[in-house]
Amino acid sequence: MDERSQIRKLKKEIEHLQQLAYKDELTNLYNRRGFKEGTEKFLSELVWAKKHPDHRKSIFIKNFSIILFDIDDFKKINDSFGHQTGDSVLSRIGATMLENVRDIDLAGRWGGEEIILGLVGASEEDAFRMADRIREHIAKEKLQLDGETVNFTVSGGVASFDKADGFDDLFSHADKALYEAKNRGKNKVFKYSDIG
Numbered sequence: 001m002d003e004r005s006q007i008r009k010l011k012k013e014i015e016h017l018q019q020l021a022y023k024d025e026l027t028n029l030y031n032r033r034g035f036k037e038g039t040e041k042f043l044s045e046l047v048w049a050k051k052h053p054d055h056r057k058s059i060f061i062k063n064f065s066i067i068l069f070d071i072d073d074f075k076k077i078n079d080s081f082g083h084q085t086g087d088s089v090l091s092r093i094g095a096t097m098l099e100n101v102r103d104i105d106l107a108g109r110w111g112g113e114e115i116i117l118g119l120v121g122a123s124e125e126d127a128f129r130m131a132d133r134i135r136e137h138i139a140k141e142k143l144q145l146d147g148e149t150v151n152f153t154v155s156g157g158v159a160s161f162d163k164a165d166g167f168d169d170l171f172s173h174a175d176k177a178l179y180e181a182k183n184r185g186k187n188k189v190f191k192y193s194d195i196g
Contacts, residue, residue: 024109026087027094035108039064039118039167046161064161065127067117068174069093069134069154072186074113081150088143089152096141100134115154116174124160124191131156131189139187153187163192 022034030038042064071077071089078086090113097107097115106118119127135154143150157178164170173192180195181188 024094027090027097027109027115029094029097029115030106030108032108032110035106035110035116035118036167038106039066042118042120043161043167043170047166061121063121063123064170065119065122065124066159066170066174067119067127067131067134067189068110068157068159068171068178069097069115069117069131070156070178070182071113071115072153072155072182074152077150077152081145081148085143085145085150088145089150092141092143093138093152093154096134096138100130100137122160124158124163124193127158127160128189128191131158135187135189155181155186156189157181157192158189159192 022030024031042061045061046064071093074086077089093115094109097117101107101117101119104120108116110116119130122130135156139153141152155178157174157176157180159170159173159177161170164173177190177192177195180190184190
């Protein structure tokens with residue numbers, strides 16, 4: 001192998017490692033690190049606008065909302081059908097998320113069965129409508145595996161940056177709304193403003 005070929009091969013390996021640093025291989029969504037770093041870029045503009053309201057008219061992004069989804073009874077899916085089926089469910093849900101967001105938006109796998117969306121410019125109501133549409137779509141999906149039909153649903157919590165002071169606060173609001181959705185029977189979406 002000549003020197004140029006080795007360099008090309010090393011560059012490809014470096015690109016792959018960089019992608020792994022920010023992407024979840026199973027779902028092709030951002031991982032937690034990638035999502036948070038991407039989100040911080042948008043939120044820094046909104047934080048600046050809050051501190052300088054007299055300059056706000058020149059700000060491109062007016063709001064930012066997140067949706068925190070959790071796959072309902074995911075442990076039961078893994079226990080009943082196996083981890084490969086759980087992986088298939090995660091992969092299918094990841095694809096659904098990517099189909100429903102714009103290029104400017106962010107979609108990430110936050111944890112085991114938690115998926116998070118960052119919607120640039122979206123109000124809480126905009127994000128809620130999208131979250132509920134995604135929830136309904138996922139509830140209709142089925143996986144056929146070895147003659148078995150696997151149904152799955154998600155619950156979601158929605159929060160908007162206009163009621164938060166930073167990413168951690170925004171995430172906490174969405175998490176509280178998600179908790180409310182889970183407590184009310186799952187396969188539901190709640191807005192933070194509706195539980196406060």
